[in-house]
Amino acid sequence: MSPFGQLRLLLFRNLREGARNPVLAYALPIIIPLAVLVLVAKTLYRVTDLPGFPTDNYAEWMTPAIIMLTAMTGVGYAATSLVIDIQSGFLDRLRLLDVRPPALLLSRVLFDVVRVVPAGVVLLIVGLLLGMDLNEGVLGIVLLFALLVLWAAAYGGLYFVVALTTKNAQAPLALAPLFLPLQFLSTQFVPRVLLPGWVQTIADWNPFTYMVDASRAMTTGPLTFAPVAKAVAVAVAMLVVTQTLSLRAYNRAVQGA
Amino acid sequence: MSAIEVDELTKHFVGGVRALEGVTFSVEEGEVFGYLGRNGAGKSTTVRILTTLLRATSGTARVLGHDVATEPAAVRKVFGAALQEAALDELMTGREHLEMAARLAGLGKPASAERAAELLESFGLKAAADRIAAGYSGGMRRRLDVAMAMVRRPEVLFLDEPTTGLDPQGRRAVWELIRDLRDAGSTVFLTTQYLAEADELSGRVAVVHDGRIAAIGTSQELKDRLGTTTVRVRVAPADEARVREAVAPDVVAPAEDGWLEVTVAGGEAAVPAVVGRIVGAGAAVDGLSIRPPSLEDVFVGLTGTQIETSAGGVDVGNVTAVRRSVGLPSGHGR
Numbered sequence: 397m398s399p400f401g402q403l404r405l406l407l408f409r410n411l412r413e414g415a416r417n418p419v420l421a422y423a424l425p426i427i428i429p430l431a432v433l434v435l436v437a438k439t440l441y442r443v444t445d446l447p448g449f450p451t452d453n454y455a456e457w458m459t460p461a462i463i464m465l466t467a468m469t470g471v472g473y474a475a476t477s478l479v480i481d482i483q484s485g486f487l488d489r490l491r492l493l494d495v496r497p498p499a500l501l502l503s504r505v506l507f508d509v510v511r512v513v514p515a516g517v518v519l520l521i522v523g524l525l526l527g528m529d530l531n532e533g534v535l536g537i538v539l540l541f542a543l544l545v546l547w548a549a550a551y552g553g554l555y556f557v558v559a560l561t562t563k564n565a566q567a568p569l570a571l572a573p574l575f576l577p578l579q580f581l582s583t584q585f586v587p588r589v590l591l592p593g594w595v596q597t598i599a600d601w602n603p604f605t606y607m608v609d610a611s612r613a614m615t616t617g618p619l620t621f622a623p624v625a626k627a628v629a630v631a632v633a634m635l636v637v638t639q640t641l642s643l644r645a646y647n648r649a650v651q652g653a
Numbered sequence: 654m655s656a657i658e659v660d661e662l663t664k665h666f667v668g669g670v671r672a673l674e675g676v677t678f679s680v681e682e683g684e685v686f687g688y689l690g691r692n693g694a695g696k697s698t699t700v701r702i703l704t705t706l707l708r709a710t711s712g713t714a715r716v717l718g719h720d721v722a723t724e725p726a727a728v729r730k731v732f733g734a735a736l737q738e739a740a741l742d743e744l745m746t747g748r749e750h751l752e753m754a755a756r757l758a759g760l761g762k763p764a765s766a767e768r769a770a771e772l773l774e775s776f777g778l779k780a781a782a783d784r785i786a787a788g789y790s791g792g793m794r795r796r797l798d799v800a801m802a803m804v805r806r807p808e809v810l811f812l813d814e815p816t817t818g819l820d821p822q823g824r825r826a827v828w829e830l831i832r833d834l835r836d837a838g839s840t841v842f843l844t845t846q847y848l849a850e851a852d853e854l855s856g857r858v859a860v861v862h863d864g865r866i867a868a869i870g871t872s873q874e875l876k877d878r879l880g881t882t883t884v885r886v887r888v889a890p891a892d893e894a895r896v897r898e899a900v901a902p903d904v905v906a907p908a909e910d911g912w913l914e915v916t917v918a919g920g921e922a923a924v925p926a927v928v929g930r931i932v933g934a935g936a937a938v939d940g941l942s943i944r945p946p947s948l949e950d951v952f953v954g955l956t957g958t959q960i961e962t963s964a965g966g967v968d969v970g971n972v973t974a975v976r977r978s979v980g981l982p983s984g985h986g987r
Contacts, residue, residue: 397756397757409749409753413742413744416785481742485736485737485738485739485740487740489736489740489754489801491705491706492705492729493754494726494729494757495757
């Protein structure tokens, strides 16, 4: 079977599995971002009164960023499933059937990507209900979801590296709280100018900052080339690095067993 | 050409565990070859190397002429394997397992569905075909696992401890399956920690101990060569000394009610001569019984320890977890 056929078959397996476990697979990624969005929009909305704040609707400010956040609260399921496959021996069965490692890894990455889409849709709807405007129209929304899935794949890569390096199904759970500092040390809550100087420096190195900035350009506008290009470059770089490391960790994991 | 040829195979894991220390044997086509040893003897490591899942540290192994290290893809096409733990996805049904394996093995969609239905039928899983594996019994899991190994109609089949953890009923079903395979002329490499299983199912048996082959032969050969036969005779107390003299240097031990036990090296072939010597010495024998050599005696003689005869007591899951946490190879046994 061609690697592409394998990928399709394995992705189908993951999707079917997700459908049999819908709460964990699809509902869970929505919960935290939804809570953050609603709570923040209903409690901290007066920060928009600060001088230098670019909008007077805090929900509009927060929603695109929170949609990007679903990628960070939603991933991990696939990495854990991969470790379970290693532990159960199912991975050995797949290896005996000549499954190519990249097809296997990619099938899991793509599943993580699929999982965040419903979460993104729900949050977009909630954002609209909270009064957000979509100034960049359909193109902006398409770009927003394209960036969301790219970012989910890139960020999910961290989970794969940890999962395959430790071969411990629980280890990826330890990564879950990482979204908290990344969130605060970015431009998610307030514009860069309102961050303390040292936080600005960290935010400039925080990949999430670039996702947040681009997501706002795609929704609130204005949709310009620079933030989008920067976000794509950062996410692609992260994806390449994490998947290269995952593949190496995978090869070590299966040989050491 | 032998079905499996293994030459001086060694495997040293990172961290210093020496799982195999130079293993050589060959398995003929159509043979059921028993690979008998305790947990940790090196059985699973051998299987994992032969099935291309693990690279050997040194030595070579060929399956139907293909080198497992240099032609893994060719090797994978000719064998099927059911590894130590039934490798199932808890959320997939029996049918989905088999269809997926058939698709990955290169069959088209309709052909895969057909092959899956065929295997479900012949492995007695038809009724459970559309239930997810999480609800399967140990015996059903094992049967599904072996069925997956058969998807490609393999010429050589590896079964790594296929009955470990099964209840007696499940074990009988797997034994029957292996007998069927044997009768159909399949080559089967069967690892086991159960003496009775090796004795019952295998043509030849290799006893593996501490990463080395301690002995190879048919069960009968091993018993004749390495076992001991016990001859029990009942004689009057006055004749005891005659018996001792007649059979020396074989060892005589008194048993209950005037019986004496004479332990003779080798198989039953030695019995007539021993009895002849006793009778010839003028001892009045009024009772005689023989205990033939057992594979267990052979095993104890070779390894210096009793083999586990039941699967109870050891929680394999925990052992694996502990191994993993201390950085030992966490895989399936050693």
